[in-house]
Amino acid sequence: MSSGRELYSKLRVVIEILKKIIAVLPAFLANFALSLLSSGRSKPSIFLRYLFFSRVLRTLGESVYFGEYVIIRNPRGVSLGDSVSIHPLTYIDGYGEVNIGNHVSIAHNSSILSFEHQWGNAELPIKYNPVKPFPVVIEDDVWIGCGVRVLAGSYIESRVIVAAGSVVKGRLESGWIYGGVPARKLKQL
DSSP states (O other): OOOHHHHHHHTHHHHHHHHHHHHTSOHHHHHHHHHHHTTOOSHHHHHHHHHHHHHHSSEEOSSOEEOTTOEEESGGGEEEOSSOEEOTTOEEEOTTOEEEOSSOEEOTTOEEEOEEEOOOOTTSOGGGSOEEEOOEEEOSSEEEOTTOEEOTTOEEOSSEEEOTTOEEOSEEOTTEEEETTTTEEEEEO
């Protein structure tokens, strides 16, 4: 059985042609088609999600896997490198920009947020106060465990593991396993 990377390499020319065809679709039509395809587990469903995400994301590398029910809001603020896997039920919001490097795995039910709600205007309910963008960067060779929350302004350096259920806020240094709420160094790799 071929891996996704091997299959991508074999079909690279066909994939690039299909990406160009989808690129000319109006964005609303591409988003509608993507919503119809979001639940399939078959290889064709996975392939079609990749093609349609190629239409709406700022940049999309090669051999990227999108699991079922992945939600990406403000997709023009999201850049993904090569060989990224985003597993089911993951939520990413690119309002303040999200930049993810190569060979990154994001386990199921994780969230990446690139903005924070403000609360300074007491004349408005908090939920109606403006939001402020803060970019998120995840460098190469990072593994994000299931149920992790990466908050606005976070920077995860290369070769980091974030344990399941952790909350990331701030900078995580390369070469460590992090875990907890908030995430802290647990063990050197």
